[in-house]
Amino acid sequence: MRYQSSSLHDYRSGWGNTSPYKSRGSGLRWALLGIFSGLALGLFLLTSFDANALKNKELSLSTPKPAATFVAQPEVSRPAKTLIQLPEEPQHLPSQEAVIEVPGTWHTLTIKQGDSLARIFKQQGIPPRQLHDILAAGGVAKKLTRIYPGQMLRMRTTAEDGLLELLYEIDALNQVHISRTETGYEPQLQVRIPDKQTTHAAARIDNSLFLAAQNAKLPETITMELAGIFGWDIDFALDIRKGDQFAVIYEELFLDGERIGTGNILAAEFTNQDKLYRAVRYTDLKGRTDYYTPDGRSMRKTFLRTPVAFSRISSRFSTGRKHPVLNRIRAHKGVDYAASRGTPIKATGTGKIVLRGRKGGYGKTVVIQHGSRYSTLYAHMNSYARGLRTGSRVQQGQIIGYVGSTGLATGPHLHYEFRLNGVHRNPLTVKLPDAAPLPKRYREDFKLATENLIAQLELAKAQTIALQDN
Numbered sequence: 001m002r003y004q005s006s007s008l009h010d011y012r013s014g015w016g017n018t019s020p021y022k023s024r025g026s027g028l029r030w031a032l033l034g035i036f037s038g039l040a041l042g043l044f045l046l047t048s049f050d051a052n053a054l055k056n057k058e059l060s061l062s063t064p065k066p067a068a069t070f071v072a073q074p075e076v077s078r079p080a081k082t083l084i085q086l087p088e089e090p091q092h093l094p095s096q097e098a099v100i101e102v103p104g105t106w107h108t109l110t111i112k113q114g115d116s117l118a119r120i121f122k123q124q125g126i127p128p129r130q131l132h133d134i135l136a137a138g139g140v141a142k143k144l145t146r147i148y149p150g151q152m153l154r155m156r157t158t159a160e161d162g163l164l165e166l167l168y169e170i171d172a173l174n175q176v177h178i179s180r181t182e183t184g185y186e187p188q189l190q191v192r193i194p195d196k197q198t199t200h201a202a203a204r205i206d207n208s209l210f211l212a213a214q215n216a217k218l219p220e221t222i223t224m225e226l227a228g229i230f231g232w233d234i235d236f237a238l239d240i241r242k243g244d245q246f247a248v249i250y251e252e253l254f255l256d257g258e259r260i261g262t263g264n265i266l267a268a269e270f271t272n273q274d275k276l277y278r279a280v281r282y283t284d285l286k287g288r289t290d291y292y293t294p295d296g297r298s299m300r301k302t303f304l305r306t307p308v309a310f311s312r313i314s315s316r317f318s319t320g321r322k323h324p325v326l327n328r329i330r331a332h333k334g335v336d337y338a339a340s341r342g343t344p345i346k347a348t349g350t351g352k353i354v355l356r357g358r359k360g361g362y363g364k365t366v367v368i369q370h371g372s373r374y375s376t377l378y379a380h381m382n383s384y385a386r387g388l389r390t391g392s393r394v395q396q397g398q399i400i401g402y403v404g405s406t407g408l409a410t411g412p413h414l415h416y417e418f419r420l421n422g423v424h425r426n427p428l429t430v431k432l433p434d435a436a437p438l439p440k441r442y443r444e445d446f447k448l449a450t451e452n453l454i455a456q457l458e459l460a461k462a463q464t465i466a467l468q469d470n
Helices: 002-016 020-062 066-071 073-088 090-098 117-123 128-136 139-145 209-215 220-230 440-469
Strands: 105-110 152-158 162-169 174-181 184-191 195-204 245-255 258-272 275-283 289-292 312-315 318-322 329-332 335-338 344-346 351-358 364-370 374-384 399-403 413-420 423-425
Touching (some): 139 184, 220 245, 258 440
Antiparallel strands (some): 162 174, 174 184, 312 335, 335 413, 364 374
16 A cells, blocks of 8 residues: 555656656656657667568569569570480481381383283282282273383282282383272372473475474474474475475473483474464463464464375365266365375364265265354265264364275275355365464463564574575
8 A cells, every 4th residue: 555655646746746856856757768768669660670671571572573584594495405406316217217128029020912910910929809909999000901012010029918019110201000008909190200401403395394304303293293283274285395494492301311202392483385384382371272373373273274194185176077986077076185094084173973974975974063154074984983973072183084995986095075154165275264362361471481482493493594505
């Protein structure tokens, strides 16, 4: 009770006593209290600052770490280093494949006269069933049914499995490849693409086109193609004269550095009886190829001038000819082409066969209707082309039969008639309708593609004439 009383006393005297002595003691206590309070506040503030600093430090660690991403880049780049090194391992694979042996043994055979595929398979110990399966595959495998002496066959076989692989060389560019699979035999046609080189030839005709072409070392295939290009305008059996000239630019084909044949004629010209004819080969943007004059007109006509190549005219169109068999004056309303028996006869125009059969003195005859205005007749045939009958459609240049002497004929020849609106016209002089010209939308491209060829023609002709004059 005394402690409490003293304390209360002190408390009361601190506020209500005004004695100077007591006032001095009370101020000292307040000063000490202020000091302790300041120290306590400072300690509190210092503690709070350290706590905030620690909190801020923790927050900076818990935020997203963009810097850490860049630091990790070396780790990310490690897989890249691994990927670069990966190809080093497969470098050993080719050598591993090289040591893998393909089963079976290859046999190379040259087809001989009288050989058949069945006979060859039997000689090689290949079961007949496998030959049946190969031919049953169809497609290019059917080419194996037409093998010829001198061609090559390569076969890979085993005693247990028979035929595993076959290579049949059709020619230098094409071969049939037969391979055995889990489901049977798979045929493929393998085609090699030859290198093409452009060359030229030119000559002046003294006797015949063929002799001039031979002297110019022009291949026979190119000579025939040359005659075909200009065959709509020039009758090579009738119109050729001494002094006529030709020049031609064509392709030669090479395989592995060896010449294997000829390609296409790219440009050609023919001077016949002082009249110049020129033709250039052009393929339009749709892939259609044909020969045109330098100004874009098609070299084709609706009709060929002659139905038999390089034959001799034995009788011309006439209204007062003495018939060689009947021995009386009788109009000859066509042209007779003398040729060897069996020479192919070509349709001079596209049309429909309206007669295939015997027709009185004409013997074996074919009549073709070309649209509503034109028709042609081919008589004295020895035989007809296979597969053709009345009603068949034929294309210009298609073989329709072969020269003979059936009917009223003294020897093998073709009698050819040309009718316009039912009226006989002289096949040698009638004006033949032109085919459609090159469409205007291709003219600019045509000009760019053919200008250089025409210039080469001029150069080839000039060089040849200069050599001949010397």
